[in-house]
Amino acid sequence: MKRIMFAVLGAISLSACAQAPQAAAAKTDPVKPAAAAAAEAPKGAAPKVAAGSADARAVDAIRTLSPNINIDKVGAAPMPGFREALAQGQVVYVSDDGRYLFLPGSGGALFDTQAKRNLSEDTLAGMRKDLVKSIPVSERIVFSPPNPKHTVAVFTDVECGYCRKLHSEIAEYNRQGIAVEYLAFPRAGIGSDDYKKMVSVWCAADRRKALTEAKSDHGVETKVCKNTVEQQYDIGQRAGLTGTPMILTSEGVQLGGYVPPAQLRQALDKLAAESKTAAKPTAAVATPVGGL
Numbered sequence: 001m002k003r004i005m006f007a008v009l010g011a012i013s014l015s016a017c018a019q020a021p022q023a024a025a026a027k028t029d030p031v032k033p034a035a036a037a038a039a040e041a042p043k044g045a046a047p048k049v050a051a052g053s054a055d056a057r058a059v060d061a062i063r064t065l066s067p068n069i070n071i072d073k074v075g076a077a078p079m080p081g082f083r084e085a086l087a088q089g090q091v092v093y094v095s096d097d098g099r100y101l102f103l104p105g106s107g108g109a110l111f112d113t114q115a116k117r118n119l120s121e122d123t124l125a126g127m128r129k130d131l132v133k134s135i136p137v138s139e140r141i142v143f144s145p146p147n148p149k150h151t152v153a154v155f156t157d158v159e160c161g162y163c164r165k166l167h168s169e170i171a172e173y174n175r176q177g178i179a180v181e182y183l184a185f186p187r188a189g190i191g192s193d194d195y196k197k198m199v200s201v202w203c204a205a206d207r208r209k210a211l212t213e214a215k216s217d218h219g220v221e222t223k224v225c226k227n228t229v230e231q232q233y234d235i236g237q238r239a240g241l242t243g244t245p246m247i248l249t250s251e252g253v254q255l256g257g258y259v260p261p262a263q264l265r266q267a268l269d270k271l272a273a274e275s276k277t278a279a280k281p282t283a284a285v286a287t288p289v290g291g292l
Contacts, residue, residue, distance in 0.1 A: 016243030017160035057098030058083040129252030144179035162258040
């Protein structure tokens with residue numbers, strides 16, 4: 001059953017390996033930009049509501065995020081000032097004025113439907129940025145072109161299939177102008193064989209070579225040293241990581257999951273352009289522009 005997804009706001013596929021050591025990961029298809037999807041998709045079913053009513057505004061708000069979603073029910077919410085809707089298996093709360101939409105079953109995400117922003121993600125991004133900054137650059141394994149246009153931090157695991165796929169395309173990420181700074185997240189947990197392999201990588205004289213070999217099943221010489229793998233794992237958990245890889249922009253915005261190089265460059269360019277637009281004085285902007 002199709003569900004309301006953050007991707008309808010322009011985010012991209014979150015293909016990732018589950019954190020549990022033996023969980024299978026299901027690959028999802030890349031999601032089309034919201035504008036293209038909205039243009040192609042017919043409106044889904046919805047109950048009849050009075051024009052101009054709070055119920056009607058709730059329906060419109062939900063369709064702002066997903067035009068073709070089927071809305072099964074809309075009515076009074078348990079708390080004042082909100083309407084409650086059932087949309088294809090999810091409970092959705094919408095403020096009576098239709099501006100704010102809350103998805104309790106999706107990590108507690110709060111959307112501003114007018115600004116097209118995930119307000120919860122904005123707060124989380126700031127937290128992630130601060131957490132990643134606490135890991136010294138010297139403790140990251142960096143693959144970078146000479147003059148990168150964008151830099152992303154990627155929590156990675158040597159055993160995860162999507163992590164291996166991403167790394168197999170590292171040269172193309174670099175050709176796209178993207179620098180990748182790897183951070184360690186042994187998803188099997190501290191003390192596991194996975195963890196020991198990642199410690200060996202971080203203790204290697206040539207970490208870049210060791211990481212590449214570990215992700216290619218060529219084996220890595222077992223080494224033990226003072227390292228920050230456990231610290232990085234802890235930071236990944238605090239940043240809300242539930243699967244690897246997790247791609248974060250320099251501002252802490254989560255973009256994936258595995259994301260193909262060209263698609264990642266497109267997303268980073270879009271975020272950079274929106275950031276520049278948002279930084280302009282209000283008087284200089286003729287028409288308000290929403291972000292992700």
